[in-house]
Amino acid sequence: MSGCARSARTLSVSPTDAAQPAAGQLPSGARDVLPVEAAELRAVEDDLRATFARYGYREVRTPVVEFAHQLERADSGGLDRAYRLFDEAGRVLVLRPDMTIPVARLIATRLSAHPGPIRVSYTGPSFRVPQPGKPVASEHRQAGAELVGADGPEADAEAVLLLWDALRSTGLEHARIGLGDVSVTDAVLDALGVPPEARGRLARAAEGRDLVAWRAEADALGIDGPARELVAGLPAMRGHAEIVEQIAATVPAAAPACARMARLLELLDQEGLHDAVLVDLGILRDWQYYSGLVIEAYADGAALPVAQGGRYDGLAARFGTPRPAVGFTIELEFVHRALAGSRGRRPLDFGLVLVGGLDLRQAQAAALRAGGIPVIALASGDTRAEALAAAEGWRFVGHPDGPAVRILDRADGTTRLSSTPLEDLSSLR
Amino acid sequence: MPLGALYQDAIALLEAAGVDVAPLREGGRKLVFQADDGTMFITTRPSDVPTYVEAGAADIGIVGRDVINERRPDVYELLDLKFGGCRMVYATAAGEDPTPEIIARLGVLRVATKYPQVAEAHFLATGRQVELVKVNGSVELGPLVGLADGIVDLVATGRTLRENGLVEREEIFHSSARLIANRVSHKLRAEDIDSLTARLGQAVAAEAV
Numbered sequence: 140m141s142g143c144a145r146s147a148r149t150l151s152v153s154p155t156d157a158a159q160p161a162a163g164q165l166p167s168g169a170r171d172v173l174p175v176e177a178a179e180l181r182a183v184e185d186d187l188r189a190t191f192a193r194y195g196y197r198e199v200r201t202p203v204v205e206f207a208h209q210l211e212r213a214d215s216g217g218l219d220r221a222y223r224l225f226d227e228a229g230r231v232l233v234l235r236p237d238m239t240i241p242v243a244r245l246i247a248t249r250l251s252a253h254p255g256p257i258r259v260s261y262t263g264p265s266f267r268v269p270q271p272g273k274p275v276a277s278e279h280r281q282a283g284a285e286l287v288g289a290d291g292p293e294a295d296a297e298a299v300l301l302l303w304d305a306l307r308s309t310g311l312e313h314a315r316i317g318l319g320d321v322s323v324t325d326a327v328l329d330a331l332g333v334p335p336e337a338r339g340r341l342a343r344a345a346e347g348r349d350l351v352a353w354r355a356e357a358d359a360l361g362i363d364g365p366a367r368e369l370v371a372g373l374p375a376m377r378g379h380a381e382i383v384e385q386i387a388a389t390v391p392a393a394a395p396a397c398a399r400m401a402r403l404l405e406l407l408d409q410e411g412l413h414d415a416v417l418v419d420l421g422i423l424r425d426w427q428y429y430s431g432l433v434i435e436a437y438a439d440g441a442a443l444p445v446a447q448g449g450r451y452d453g454l455a456a457r458f459g460t461p462r463p464a465v466g467f468t469i470e471l472e473f474v475h476r477a478l479a480g481s482r483g484r485r486p487l488d489f490g491l492v493l494v495g496g497l498d499l500r501q502a503q504a505a506a507l508r509a510g511g512i513p514v515i516a517l518a519s520g521d522t523r524a525e526a527l528a529a530a531e532g533w534r535f536v537g538h539p540d541g542p543a544v545r546i547l548d549r550a551d552g553t554t555r556l557s558s559t560p561l562e563d564l565s566s567l568r
Numbered sequence: 569m570p571l572g573a574l575y576q577d578a579i580a581l582l583e584a585a586g587v588d589v590a591p592l593r594e595g596g597r598k599l600v601f602q603a604d605d606g607t608m609f610i611t612t613r614p615s616d617v618p619t620y621v622e623a624g625a626a627d628i629g630i631v632g633r634d635v636i637n638e639r640r641p642d643v644y645e646l647l648d649l650k651f652g653g654c655r656m657v658y659a660t661a662a663g664e665d666p667t668p669e670i671i672a673r674l675g676v677l678r679v680a681t682k683y684p685q686v687a688e689a690h691f692l693a694t695g696r697q698v699e700l701v702k703v704n705g706s707v708e709l710g711p712l713v714g715l716a717d718g719i720v721d722l723v724a725t726g727r728t729l730r731e732n733g734l735v736e737r738e739e740i741f742h743s744s745a746r747l748i749a750n751r752v753s754h755k756l757r758a759e760d761i762d763s764l765t766a767r768l769g770q771a772v773a774a775e776a777v
Contacts, residue, residue: 256615317755349645351746375646377758417758421644437752442624443642446752
């Protein structure tokens with residue numbers, strides 16, 4: 140009898156039991172963030188927020204859970220990879236798969252009386268079901284900004300400049316911004332009378348980043364003259380203003396769209412961004428969604444763009460308040476990864492592990508904290524101070540020595556006897 | 569660099585495009601080679617090439633269209649290098665094609681393949697139900713020993729099919745070697761990649777003449 144009970148219990152905790160996750164196991168794509176990474180991610184987020192604030196982009200927040208129906212108005216495709224659940228009335232809910240559409244909903248429905256232009260920013264997680272076999276997390280920590288109710292290359296330039304300043308504020312050095320323009324591509328195809336079916340095939344090739352398929356489709360269009368090579372090579376055209384000049388010269392009907400791009404580049408040049416920006420007409424993400432400029436940002440050490448965005452003038456109208464809009468979303472974890480790759484070893488945290496801080500030296504610990512020096516307090520006689528400082532990555536260890544404190548600096552291994560620890564440590568900052 | 573059937577042609581084309589391929593010719597058991605100009609070559613099995621490029625471990629790669637269609641990596645496909653030509657086909661045992669009869673009577677076709685994604689997409693697009701048997705080698709055995717009704721596989725000359733008593737029934741797509749690039753490298757090293765793509769394009773065109 141007791142033997143049976145024991146074997147049943149053994150079975151229920153067996154690691155082969157698929158219904159019971161092993162200790163520490165998380166759902167596919169999910170992960171924990173430990174103290175060092177959390178502090179660094181927080182620093183990146185603080186830098187981005189401060190930059191957004193300097194440009195007057197006020198923070199908004201939207202709920203993590205929304206009605207699927209609400210988001211489907213704007214983008215049926217984007218919900219493919221959303222986590223879905225049901226509310227108490229059986230309605231389908233989603234965990235927001237991105238921030239742009241909820242923020243567009245917020246602006247269109249809550250700020251419809253605002254005269255515009257509206258400048259808002261946001262930071263927070265969004266969620267996508269991970270694809271099997273791809274090393275992408277299910278939770279994306281994102282930060283972004285939207286400029287709504289402003290049209291024209293001047294507004295586009297502000298968005299690009301803000302993105303550049305925001306990325307630079309985190310300490311990212313080797314970054315580049317790629318600019319595509321759906322309206323330039325559309326104007327060229329319109330002018331040459333490319334039928335909708337062929338355009339659909341071209342769009343699929345562009346979205347799949349398949350320049351070989353694009354060239355094959357373009358060659359099949361039967362266009363003559365210099366426009367033939369222009370269309371076939373369109374998504375491979377990269378450089379700067381000379382590209383849009385060349386397109387305007389070859390296809391005059393595309394000149395207005397090209398002039399707009401040229402003006403944007405001129406404005407960015409004036410801000411000193413000439414070398415930071417690469418015009419690349421192959422950047423044609425989500426043709427349905429974007430209406431003009433398409434933005435991507437890249438950094439060494441991140442295998443995917445650290446930021447994406449663009450102009451989507453049609454989005455707000457789907458929530459009942461038509462307004463032009465341009466914006467971008469930065470992937471915090473990609474920025475952090477690029478920074479971690481370029482910075483080498485992390486310095487020790489500036490703080491003191493103080494033996495006796497819990498009892499004999501309570502007043503000293505309080506004074507240090509009040510003076511801006513972080514203190515981890517231990518009881519007198521605790522022998523774990525050095526090990527603790529090593530585990531936490533803290534720079535200083537203090538032991539009471541008469542009325543003074545003997546302070547070990549783990550950065551260089553030196554020891555000093557200090558009767559005024561607040562002043563002595565402050566001077567080392 | 570894809571080891572195997574595409575390897576020698578890939579080296580020859582890179583050389584024709586002015587790339588220093590001397591280290592690759594040395595051979596040996598090394599998997600990573602460094603040229604004097606700093607170019608690093610990574611050699612790996614073809615099906616892993618998109619993985620290295622997608623993850624940014626390599627900026628660019630050379631790989632067959634068959635692997636791209638199967639893996640669907642998020643990379644730029646820049647150029648058709650034209651060599652390594654072959655076709656992805658559906659084949660069954662010689663004689664009358666058993667496919668319509670199987671679909672009509674059993675509803676589901678059993679197909680052995682190394683390319684489950686490609687096979688599934690093909691039969692989905694043609695409105696037929698399929699049960700895929702994933703095998704890792706000697707696919708041609710499948711119909712002979714009753715593992716499957718047919719196979720989806722890559723053929724170059726068709727000799728292997730013939731020798732195993734199989735007949736091609738449907739062509740799924742034409743494959744050749746492609747130049748692919750990581751999404752970020754394609755922008756951060758735009759000048760280098762555009763220059764190499766142009767030189768490779770000229771070398772491909774010269775080859776075709």
